Amino acid sequence: MLSRLSQSIEPFHVMEIVKQADQLQQQGRDVIHLSIGEPDFPLPEPVAQALTQAIGAGKTRYTAALGLQELRETIAHFYDSRFGATVSPGQVVITSGASTGLMYACLALINPGDEVLLCDPGYPCNKTFVQTAGGVVRTIQVSEDNNFQPTLAEVQEAWTPKTQGILLASPSNPTGTRISSNVLNDIVDWVATQGGFIIMDEIYQLLCYGSQPRTLLSQSPSGQTRDHCVVINSFSKYFGMTGLRLGWMVVPEALLTPIEKLAQNLNICPSTPAQWAALACFKQETLDICEARRAAFGNRREFLLRELPNVGLHAGSNPDGAFYVYAHAPYGSSQYCSDLLQTQAVCTVPGKDFSQKEGEAMFRISYANSLERIEQALQRMGQFNCREI
Known part of the structure; x- marks a missing residue:
């Protein structure tokens, strides 16, 4: 059945x-x-070499469910050096691809019957992640006029008493567009006033043209804390590690234990050789x-x-x-x-x-x-x- x-x-x-x-x-x-x-x-050749070296050295046993500590520290340092964003290594969770991170976030934040806002057009699997957690998808029809990204007014109009959060992507799939910093800050701050969460898909973050890459984790101009935000990223797109299936999350400290339990039960740990190889991604x-x-x-x-x-x-x-x-x-x-x-x-x-x-x-x-x-x-x-x- x-x-x-x-x-x-x-x-x-x-x-x-x-x-x-x-x-x-x-x-x-x-x-x-x-x-x-x-x-x-x-x-990339340095990553390929690190992968073969890890396998040759027998680095193939389980890591901690949240990932290799060295990699978590390296990613936290990258946010500080590249974006000026303060991230603790303890907030970084290594995942088996960004899809697993999106699934963990949905399972940790969504109860059956909760509404979650998704943009249309958008990545189709996001709907499945929300539904797997028992959530109900409510769509925001974004338009060409706004480069297929939502405005604050559209988020406010779509939000209902049953809405618990929103999943955003910048740059997005399929449109390749980014949400402006000002609009994103306004949405982040307003969702916080509603007691809601934001899951931010940044897997194409470093693939941008015409201006510098950005992250939601950078300091909000309003001073609003971002403890209601989860950021998802991946080694697949910019670093070209698609088949190695490795990604990461940056989560508020309050979510760390729930996500660790999910990781322990659903995935044990990400690929160990892939994690050792990923350390080479951040070499110059x-x-x-x-x-x-x-x-x-x-x-x-x-x-x-x-x-x-x-x-x-x-x-x-x-x-x-x-x-x-x-x-x-x-x-x-x-x-x-x-x-x-x-x-x-x-x-x-x-x-x-x-x-x-x-x-x-x-x-x-x-x-x-x-x-x-x-x-x-x-x-x-x-x-x-x-x-x-």
């Missing part, structure tokens, strides 16, 4: 279209992937590699935004982070993405994963591919879009 939860979870459609693309590749088609949100660069040589890669993503972003109108497509916003463009589909995005894949072997993602209201109007393009392949993809898309429909 299947549980109601297992039956209510919707499929992740991006994975479905990628399966179709894989089938075409097996048939000999030259498929260009502008779909999955995974860096195309290999593991690794940061230099990752910054060069960020610059390459920025060049791809500029090329894509410049050339999209030339192939009959238009971005729905100004993406200043991550590696996505959320674009208007010429017609229903599910059919458009399917047609584009079958006829031109270009794999993009329909908007139905990310938005219940306007998913058919939009689709996501990932520029986590080489500039050469992106250029080839645009040529194919231009050929497809110029045909008579």
Whole structure:
């Protein structure tokens, strides 16, 4: 007998279209992937060396449930040196990817029946995390006018007596947009007055263009404490460690014991070799590699935004982070993405994963591919879009 939860979870459609693309590749088609949100660069060499050294040295036994102490201390120091944010190592929790951190946060903060605000469009798995904890999703329909990020007025309008918190993302998936510091500070302060919580997804934090990366953990101009906020981050996107499944949380001290119990029961500990490898992420040589890669993503972003109108497509916003463009589909995005894949072997993602209201109007393009392949993809898309429909 299947549980109601297992039956209510919707499929992740991006994975479905990628399966179709894989089938075409097996048939000999030259498929260009502008779909999955995974860096195309290999593991940075210092991290790869640290990983093999850890395995060679037998560093494969369990760590503490909250993670390797050396890594927790290193991350806390990184917040101080990079952002001027004071974080205690005791507030840092190492997780098996950001998804586990999001799940821990939801399980620690949400009771059955609690409402939690999510933005539409947004990352589809967030809904599942909330539902797994018994929460009820209430959506904020964000708009192009505000770069697909919520305003304080929209949060206040959506908040009800049953609302207990909000999950935000900056930069966000699928839009690649960031929320402004002023608006974020206003939302953080107002939610505190309601006794609510904020879960902040910052997994694309260091992949930003045009201005410096930011964190919610920096001091609030109002002096408001941020003990109601949980920040989620990951080694997957900026550091390119996707398959090693490692992330972290920064949590208020009051949440540390509940989350430790969840970690002990649900996960034992994150991957030990991956944690030892992650220490190398904060070496200057690794940061230099990752910054060069960020610059390459920025060049791809500029090329894509410049050339999209030339192939009959238009971005729905100004993406200043991550590696996505959320674009208007010429017609229903599910059919458009399917047609584009079958006829031109270009794999993009329909908007139905990310938005219940306007998913058919939009689709996501990932520029986590080489500039050469992106250029080839645009040529194919231009050929497809110029045909008579």
